[in-house]
Amino acid sequence: MFFTTKAEYGVRLLIEIGRQGQDQPVSLKVIADTENLPLAYLERIVALLKRAGLVQSTRGAHGGYVLARKPADIKMDEVVLALEGSLAPMECFVDDRADDGSGRVLCSHHDDSGRGCATKLLWTRVQVGVSNTLAQTSLAELIDFHSRQLPRVTRTVPDDRTPTHA
Amino acid sequence: MFFTTKAEYGVRLLIEIGRQGQDQPVSLKVIADTENLPLAYLERIVALLKRAGLVQSTRGAHGGYVLARKPADIKMDEVVLALEGSLAPMECFVDDRADDGSGRVLCSHHDDSGRGCATKLLWTRVQVGVSNTLAQTSLAELIDFHSRQLPRVTRTVPDDRTPTHA
DNA sequence: CTCTATCCCGACCCCGCTGGTAGGATTACC
DNA sequence: GGTAATCCTACCAGCGGGGTCGGGATAGAG
Numbered sequence: 001m002f003f004t005t006k007a008e009y010g011v012r013l014l015i016e017i018g019r020q021g022q023d024q025p026v027s028l029k030v031i032a033d034t035e036n037l038p039l040a041y042l043e044r045i046v047a048l049l050k051r052a053g054l055v056q057s058t059r060g061a062h063g064g065y066v067l068a069r070k071p072a073d074i075k076m077d078e079v080v081l082a083l084e085g086s087l088a089p090m091e092c093f094v095d096d097r098a099d100d101g102s103g104r105v106l107c108s109h110h111d112d113s114g115r116g117c118a119t120k121l122l123w124t125r126v127q128v129g130v131s132n133t134l135a136q137t138s139l140a141e142l143i144d145f146h147s148r149q150l151p152r153v154t155r156t157v158p159d160d161r162t163p164t165h166a
Numbered sequence: 167m168f169f170t171t172k173a174e175y176g177v178r179l180l181i182e183i184g185r186q187g188q189d190q191p192v193s194l195k196v197i198a199d200t201e202n203l204p205l206a207y208l209e210r211i212v213a214l215l216k217r218a219g220l221v222q223s224t225r226g227a228h229g230g231y232v233l234a235r236k237p238a239d240i241k242m243d244e245v246v247l248a249l250e251g252s253l254a255p256m257e258c259f260v261d262d263r264a265d266d267g268s269g270r271v272l273c274s275h276h277d278d279s280g281r282g283c284a285t286k287l288l289w290t291r292v293q294v295g296v297s298n299t300l301a302q303t304s305l306a307e308l309i310d311f312h313s314r315q316l317p318r319v320t321r322t323v324p325d326d327r328t329p330t331h332a
Numbered sequence: 333c334t335c336t337a338t339c340c341c342g343a344c345c346c347c348g349c350t351g352g353t354a355g356g357a358t359t360a361c362c
Numbered sequence: 363g364g365t366a367a368t369c370c371t372a373c374c375a376g377c378g379g380g381g382t383c384g385g386g387a388t389a390g391a392g
Contacts, residue, residue, distance in 0.1 A: 002168040002255035002292065004350065011285050027367065041352055043369075060360025061366040076288060089168035118312030119177050122242060122303055126168065129299040133291050146284030170379060193338065207381055209340075226389025227337040333392100340387070350377085358369070 002130075003084060009037055010045050010083040011076070011142065017055065018071045018143045025057070025064030045083065052082030071140035077131055079139070087131060089123045168296075169250060175203055176211050176249040177242070177308065183221065184237045184309045191223070191230030211249065218248035237306035243297055245305070253297060255289045 016031045028046060032039040046065060049055045054074060055065045067074065081087055182197045194212060198205040212231060215221045220240060221231045233240065247253055 001252070001257060002296075003289075005257065006350085008256055008258070008283075008285055011288065012283065015284050025367095029367080038352065040354080044352090047369080057368060058360085059358075059366095059368045061364095062361065063359085063367045065368090086167070090174055091167060091171065092174070117174075117178065118181050118308050118315060119174055121308060121311045122177065122300075123169075125299050125303060126296055129295045130168075130292055133295040134288075137288055137291060142284050142287060145287045149284060172379085191338095195338080204381065206383075210381090213340075223339060224389085225337095225339045225387075227335095228390065229338045229388085231339090335391080337390085338388080341385090343383085343385105345382075346380090348377105348379090350375105352374085354371100354373080356370085356372105359367080361366085362364085 002089075003080065006045055006048070006083045007080050009035075009042065010049060011079060012037070013042060013046060014049065014054070014067070014074070014079065014139055015143050015146050017065055017067055018139055019147065021064070021066050024062070025066050027062075027064040030064075048082050049079070052078065054079060054082060067139075071143055072138050074139040075135050076137045076139070076142075077134035080134055087127060087134075089126045089130070090119075092117070093123060093127065168255075169246065172211055172214070172249045173246050175201075175208065176215060177245060178203070179208060179212060180215065180220070180233070180240070180245065180305055181309050181312050183231055183233055184305055185313065187230070187232050190228070191232050193228075193230040196230075214248050215245070218244065220245060220248060233305075237309055238304050240305040241301050242303045242305070242308075243300035246300055253293060253300075255292045255296070256285070258283070259289060259293065 012035050013031055016035060017026050020026045020030065020034075028039055028042050031037070032042055046055065046057075050057055050065075054068055056068050057063065057065050077087070178201050179197055182201060183192050186192045186196065186200075194205055194208050197203070198208055212221065212223075216223055216231075220234055222234050223229065223231050243253070
């Protein structure tokens with residue numbers, strides 16, 4: 001298991017905001033309903049996205065969330081990093097996206113007698129691979145994929161359109 | 167955190183067997199000493215590798231483990247899969263390496279009202295990427311990397327061969 | 333034949349984290 | 363001011379990771 005439900009729910013949340021919120025903000029309540037997710041939990045998840053500057057919020061009645069950028073400019077590496085807190089494939093990896101551009105992953109092996117753990121090579125490759133994969137997928141792509149997956153049943157209210165067969 | 171210490175320790179274990187065990191089997195005790203890992207825990211980990219047919223064991227005095235194949239023929243995807251039990255990036259992914267060749271990952275979303283979770287596209291990409299990355303790294307490569315990292319201190323038994331310098 | 337090094341195996345345990353809840357602030361539209 | 367929404371903090375249960383323990387089976391050494 002690489003990722004937790006935070007990543008899952010968070011991505012679905014962004015997709016919903018992108019789909020439904022062309023102009024007005026989308027409330028978490030609506031998202032919780034359409035995606036069938038616990039509202040209180042979504043609140044904590046969206047806080048991560050907000051802290052990362054991926055969504056913006058407006059409070060009060062008719063408030064909600066909007067994307068901070070265009071979906072095509074939101075790449076999944078940033079999203080998953082914000083949600084999971086790290087993309088390190090292994091405990092001993094601390095990915096310091098430090099402010100200065102030393103952005104590299106490094107293996108912090110404590111009691112390592114000799115110099116390097118040989119697994120470093122392996123985990124580094126995995127990490128780079130995952131990062132690249134995520135960076136090559138944009139939110140726009142997922143939104144597009146989603147709407148092609150569900151051409152019908154665009155609404156969740158059950159009687160808006162007669163269901164296909166039961 | 168993608169992987170647990172099972173993968174870490176298991177890979178290091180294989181590297182040690184490959185390094186030290188050219189002819190005779192290598193005992194877990196020796197590996198536990200050189201790698202500074204708990205012996206009892208290694209026993210459980212190596213059982214996974216044996217069950218997957220990656221190592222062979224000989225019991226009794228002077229027993230231990232040997233690689234079941236040449237290091238160049240042991241690819242990390244098989245290793246990590248054996249150790250972690252799955253390469254699925256998300257809960258809802260069950261990778262059925264079923265007996266019949268239906269070997270594919272599929273998203274088993276329970277209460278999914280409509281058809282597909284849009285995140286499926288994303289997790290599938292990640293899964294394929296990781297699989298490929300792991301499959302492209304062989305044990306031989308890691309052993310080589312390891313010995314280049316530690317040019318000295320090749321042996322752990324202090325008096326079997328006069329050590330290079332202490 | 334026994335001793336001992338080793339593999340083998342099941343039961344057990346601690347702890348942190350995930351996933352989720354509760355309850356209350358605060359903010360802003362009507 | 364009511365109400366719909368975001369915010370924030372504390373709390374909790376379950377589970378899996380990481381590890382231990384103790385004992386058994388097995389085979390080479392003496």
